[in-house]
Amino acid sequence: MSGAGEVPDPPAAGARLRGRLTDGLYGLGWGALKKLPEPAVNALGRTIADRAWRRRGKSVLRLEANLARVVPDADPAGLAALSRAGMRSYMRYWMESFRLPTWSAERIRTGVEVREAHRLTEGLETGRGVVLALPHLANWDLAGAWVTTVLKVPFTTVAERLRPETLFDRFVAYRESLGMEVLPHVGGSAFGTLARRLRKGGLVCLVADRDLSASGVEVTFFGETARMPTGPAILAQQTGALLLPVTLHYDETPVLRARIHPPVEVPATGTRAEKAATMTQALADVFAGGIAEHPEDWHMLQRLWLADLEPRGEQP
Template sequence: MLYKFVKIISSIVSMLPQAVRLNIGNLLGEVCWLLVPSKRKTMAVNNIKRSLDADTIQATTIAKRSATRFGRMFMEVLYMPKLSKDNISKYVQIENSQYLKDALSYGNGVIMATAHSGNWELFGAALAMYGFPVVGVAQKQTNADMDRFMIETRTMAGMHITYKSGVREMVKMLGEGRIVGLLMDQDAGRDGVMVEFFGRLASTPQGAAALARMKDAPIIPAFITANADGTHKAILHPPVWVQKTSSREDDILSTTQQLTDIVEQHVRKYPHEWFWLHNRWKHSPNK
């Protein structure tokens, strides 16, 4: 029932002018902020103050913008079925796409390391519509209807989707010369490696470095950011290679730190677009 309802809403949203979609998204975002628990808001504000050396007013503004943008993101996801390879350039422009093309030319596949910044759902879909062989690594939704809608939306864009548990499939996809996209900016608990992020140790996913080392694949750090007019820009960075030594652990740690530094640089530039409401330093030994 929920699946059909969301499909209907998506169809209605797809008929609306962009300005109307943006306004509705902004309104939904304001509601979203009101629903955030005060404890979560306080955590986000304190992390912003500590990370960016911001005062309380500045930090609160960033935290609110970080939350309210989800209203616009939701509208953009609902509109995604209307996007195609014929019109994607009107909504998303790719900066430095040659980095990705060159990385693919090595023939070992590519790891794309990205973050929960900007509309990451739109990012993968846009790359696929531009003709890149993208494999999206998804978190299975707790609601089966929403999971079905999200997987359908992603595959319609041309992406191949696997769940986080599908490590063997990721290895297989790399062997086929595809791009495996991994989000690497959330607390990884006991499974992560401790690297510095904004001056504090943070448990960080090691999948990007581990897979790249295993398959001798380049890693392309990449992000998406929103423009004032509602369009988006995808930013690709030069490839990062895992330096293979006799110590696998050291190789993964150093590469993960290098990638995390790039994520930090992006967040510093676009702080309002990052997901500050997530407790990134939950398992940090120096909270």
């Protein structure tokens, strides 16, 4: 720690500078892009995506490596085209997110189409609580806004801590403006709050295709071993809540399409850990089906499979 008048440690000073720059850029996005016409924002998003794709940076290469497992028969040209489409989908998510707080209820209603929505509404009507679990497909924030705006159902979710702290605060304020209760992902401390919400018949939504705690369970995912969080499964076990997988995708229109899949049931036998592992594998299987149908909308720009993590001793 540096005191008054001391020169900050150069690496620490550089990190703080990068943090302020990152926060400033996101602030600019949430401010300036709200004022631009939607066609201009969409065109800007495609331009940024294409430039990032052509630079072939680490994130693009990681996305391409992940997609190679999803579409193993793709040749190099096909995989490159898929990763380019993936970057465009990723930037569409960001452009929509920057502008989403300005969307009217009607714009959200017409911008999202949900199949099998009755599984959610009927589940909530029972009073037992519902957990929606979904992968990083398309725009999960827009799907959440549909829930709070169209169904008028509030829900609780968990957000990964971001650096700098001011950037995390921006994300929390953004999601809260959409009607979500946002808990920070810190050492599992959010679990108790989530369980209390469910026991009162509430709704919890969790993005659950990547383990952030290194305490998840191993699953088979596209034929290889990955690790996914057990939180959704354990919450369903402990609270009696309904566990519903959700998959999302974009189509050629400005519409986000969602599907609420049949519930993942708690197995009748086995230990708590064994039941959680079985349920998490069932979630992984549903996620894999949705991702395989629309791989360009899977925004996984990080390492996921253990084969990619273990040689360097990394954790998800």
